[in-house]
Amino acid sequence: MKGSINNVKALECLPQTGVGIIYSPAIANIDLPKGLIDTLEVEPQTLCIRNADDSLQIPVNVFEQIQALPYNKLVHSIGAPVGGSLTPKRDQLDLIKYSANLFNSPWVTEHLSFNATTQFNTGFFLPPLQTERGLELAINNVTILQKEIERPIAVETGVNYLKPNTKEMNDGAYVSALAKATNCGILLDIHNLFANQLNGRQSIVDFLKEIPLEQVVEMHIAGGTELNGLWMDSHSGPIDKRLLSLTREILPDLPNLKAITYEIFDSYIPVVGDPVIISEMETVRDLWESRKIRYKAINNEQLPKAVYNVQKLNQEYQPAEWESLLGNEVIGRSSASEGTVQEERFEVYQKLIKEFRASMVARIFKLTTRYMMLVLGAEVFSAILNHFWESYPPEQLSYKEAKNFAKYLQKKEYKLPWLDRLLRYELAVLDTLMDETTRVVEFDADPTPMFNALSQGKLPETMGALGEYEVEITPETSNTDWLVLDHA
Incomplete structure (x- = not known):
């Protein structure tokens, strides 16, 4: 892939890895029917520990055991999010590269979010500042990953529980600008977009009109739950039927889609049971096999249109200022910025x-x-x-x-x-x-x-x-x- 990672044409040449599921020991213990899944998507950071001196320790034997499993592997990083003002750390880059090389991952995915400020960790992926300055930082971070990992990088479309800020770009415009500036791939997390629309942000249809669909190389799909009137990206079980209907309509418009990956947190697997996981994977397999068939939704429950209720913090911010303000708010501290109003979300x-x-x-x-x-x-x-x-x-x-x-x-x-x-x-x-x-x-x-x-x-x-x-x-x-x- 060297020399071609910044070329959109390279995305067309990526191999199809088909139907996938996020790897966890609980998933490995399920007796999955032969041929049901093609790929394990591995989050390498969840397999590692930190030594007493805070250095990252890679359990090589664990990685090699996963490599020996009879599936394709994709690297889905959670340690170098590209949506903030902090650049990826050296140990994270080394881990991602080691994992990608070991698993021969055709591409590597990372989150278009941030989870740390310059002062503290937030303990959660948070939405980036979708302004020109925020975009510049994301472009720089993606470029670093492309240069260091030497494989195509795809950024994951994120969930955002906040109301829109009219000083920012639309969700789709922001992802589009990043993808076009870096020629990176897009990991279209359709459940994140589903949650965003249900919660009053941009509709899935409008989002897809803005992004370069030919750069979508992978899709994530998952189940969710409702909490305090909002739809949560909880990865907690069966896929919503409304989302399935929408997904069937969307798939034929993604010419370079190489994989569909089902996400469920391992803590929910014992709760829902192995039969439900197998049933959901059969659903994802059906999506994959029929992805080129043009569907029209029948008796589909109408999703609410994006209402664009504006957040009370509707003003211009610098990225570091936004990250500090949002970070302080979500961990329960008072905002460092004067004159701001508590956002209920x-x-x-x-x-x-x-x-x-x-x-x-x-x-x-x-x-x-x-x-x-x-x-x-x-x-x-x-x-x-x-x-x-x-x-x-x-x-x-x-x-x-x-x-x-x-x-x-x-x-x-x-x-x-x-x-x-x-x-x-x-x-x-x-x-x-x-x-x-x-x-x-x-x-x-x-x-x-x-x-x-x-x-x-x-x-x-x-x-x-x-x-x-x-x-x-x-x-x-x-x-x-x-x-x-x-x-x-």
Whole structure:
């Protein structure tokens, strides 16, 4: 691909990878019928951990196991979003390139969003500033990826829960200008566009009229849910029938479409069950096989037209100013800009980020968080989490979020008999997972009854006897499932 990555003609020559699904261990464990899927789309950051010195560690054996699976592979990065003022970091570029080369990924996709300001991480992908200056930064970031990765880059069309700002470009115009300036591919996330239209932004039809359809190389499709009157890109299960109908109409107009990928968060897979996943993949397979057939929607529920209610923050911003303002709002801090008005839709981002941060802590400190909830009650524990979030900005990595929560608890010195014991133990487990060093944790009471009870979601009926006890923690007995760069 060298020498041709900036040529739109190169997109025509990309191989078809067909029907795909986002890879996760849960997906790998499903007994998928032979021939149902062609491709695994891999988010390399979710497979890696950070060393004690914060350097990125690539588990080569895990990557090679995925490479050995009998499917095509596509690299879908979540670590170098191109929609902000921060340029991709060196370790992320190296990881993406390593993954693309190992998997022989025909193209690489990345998000047209931002998830960090110059001061802090936001803990979530947020919409970029769609102005000329914001466009210049996105063009620069895409160009960096094209040069460094040496493969075609496709940018993903994002979800945006905010009302439009009339000082910005339309969603379609912004994506179009970026694609034309860089000759990059477009990852058309049709569910994101569906959510945007339902939530009052640009309609899918108007969006598609503005973008260069010949540059669409891949489509993402997913299920969603409603929250507080808004349609959420929750990747939570079956594809909406209205979206399926719209997608069938759109597919024949995408001459260079090479793949359709179904997205579902791995946490929902046990909830919906393997049969539903298989059924959804059969639906996606049908979309792919009939993609060139011209359909006209029959009995399709009418989607609301874009209403273009303007956000209250309807003024011109510089990219860094917008990122700081939006970032501060969605993590629950006061805006740094004077004279601004609270945008009610910020509350949606705040809720999503809080849920995500809570899950990060609970996944690592399972025993500690269960103990606190059982002793204090959910309402008090929620108040503690809220105060913690006010004190510490989000982290993109689970272990960093957990470390900050541990620091917070240690400073507060809550008078709960087993809190310090459980926290010391789970911090030791975390440290052992990070540096693979065996540790011994001392207890002044037998921890077995507490461990056993908490694993069942309850407090022990009888506390362990006082005495001198030791628990040895080794890398072999630790669970590293949660030690990932989380999808934000």
